[in-house]
Amino acid sequence: MLMSLFAMFFLVGLVSFGGGYAMIPLIQEEVLNRHDWMEAGQLADIVAVAGMSPGSIATNIAVAVGYREAGWTGAAMAAFAVVLPSFVLILAAGKLFFRYRDNRWMTASFYGLRAVVVGMIAFAAVSFARHAGLLTGTPDWRTWCQLAIFAGSLFALIYLHKHPFVVIILSGLVGIALYG
Numbered sequence: 001m002l003m004s005l006f007a008m009f010f011l012v013g014l015v016s017f018g019g020g021y022a023m024i025p026l027i028q029e030e031v032l033n034r035h036d037w038m039e040a041g042q043l044a045d046i047v048a049v050a051g052m053s054p055g056s057i058a059t060n061i062a063v064a065v066g067y068r069e070a071g072w073t074g075a076a077m078a079a080f081a082v083v084l085p086s087f088v089l090i091l092a093a094g095k096l097f098f099r100y101r102d103n104r105w106m107t108a109s110f111y112g113l114r115a116v117v118v119g120m121i122a123f124a125a126v127s128f129a130r131h132a133g134l135l136t137g138t139p140d141w142r143t144w145c146q147l148a149i150f151a152g153s154l155f156a157l158i159y160l161h162k163h164p165f166v167v168i169i170l171s172g173l174v175g176i177a178l179y180g
Helices: 002-015 020-034 040-052 057-100 104-131 141-158 164-179
Strands: none
Touching: 002 020, 002 057, 020 040, 020 057, 020 104, 040 057, 040 104, 141 164
16 A cells, blocks of 8 residues: 555656646546545545645645555655655756756746646646536535635635635635535
């Protein structure tokens, strides 16, 4: 189990560009489909808690999945595995980046990577919206409430320029009021 956790999260850390949210589709594929370690709803809950917790969302997800599958040793192994590739690559890439940062091919490749990162984040958002019941079936009152919380949160972040921490806390309180 520990080697499976290490290999899976090392792969996630190695091939995922764009931060933790961009890693979610690969984590989802590995945890749900390839290894069948948990149900989609359980992973969605882990992602929600990981997103609200301090630190990197990918590391937080790795710790939660590792702990669930192999206790504290699994949590440590998964966390180490997911950050190791980034640590090694950033040391190597940092030196090359500063040497070649004005190279037109380097600049062009980053424009391509930006687009794919946005696509991966959008995929994760749509996927979790489906698992939350927001895009499937006939909407009930819970779905409408979730959509209202989503719209209100998006409005507060984009137009009111509220701090994400404030939006998270308020959304949680609204959820408690509606569903508690």
